[in-house]
Amino acid sequence: MAVTCTRRLCFEAGHRVYGHESKCANLHGHSYKVEIEACAPELDSVGRVMDFSLLKEKMGGWIDEHWDHGFLLWFKDAEAQFAINNLPNQKLYRVPYNPTAENIARHLLEDICPLVLRGTGVSVTRVIVRETENCSAEASHKGC
Numbered sequence: 001m002a003v004t005c006t007r008r009l010c011f012e013a014g015h016r017v018y019g020h021e022s023k024c025a026n027l028h029g030h031s032y033k034v035e036i037e038a039c040a041p042e043l044d045s046v047g048r049v050m051d052f053s054l055l056k057e058k059m060g061g062w063i064d065e066h067w068d069h070g071f072l073l074w075f076k077d078a079e080a081q082f083a084i085n086n087l088p089n090q091k092l093y094r095v096p097y098n099p100t101a102e103n104i105a106r107h108l109l110e111d112i113c114p115l116v117l118r119g120t121g122v123s124v125t126r127v128i129v130r131e132t133e134n135c136s137a138e139a140s141h142k143g144c
Contacts, residue, residue, distance in 0.1 A: 074099055
């Protein structure tokens with residue numbers, strides 16, 4: 001049996017989907033909602049995977065520092081980076097993939113969560129990224 005806990009985090013950010021065939025090729029923004037599902041081999045002495053506030057502090061803190069009220073741009077999208085870099089004091093995060101909801105979920109699951117939660121004994125098994133009320137993407141690992 002696997003026991004998990006999930007924390008929802010919200011942030012505001014802009015992005016551009018490089019090569020998109022429609023309006024998402026433009027610089028634009030979203031009120032993102034992210035769900036981080038965590039698990040641990042054993043519950044702690046209180047009976048938790050991890051305290052929700054600690055998950056918020058760690059993952060939410062990372063998101064606030066790097067993504068909130070900033071731009072997520074693919075490092076290969078030179079045009080968008082040029083536009084953002086020519087505005088003073090802009091917060092820019094270069095993602096290793098085109099910043100679709102799917103790739104943002106993947107980046108959090110594979111790269112960011114293991115880094116931020118290192119040493120806690122907790123791993124993330126699923127990340128859901130919502131760009132809008134109607135559109136979301138999910139990346140997941142099986143098991144804990």
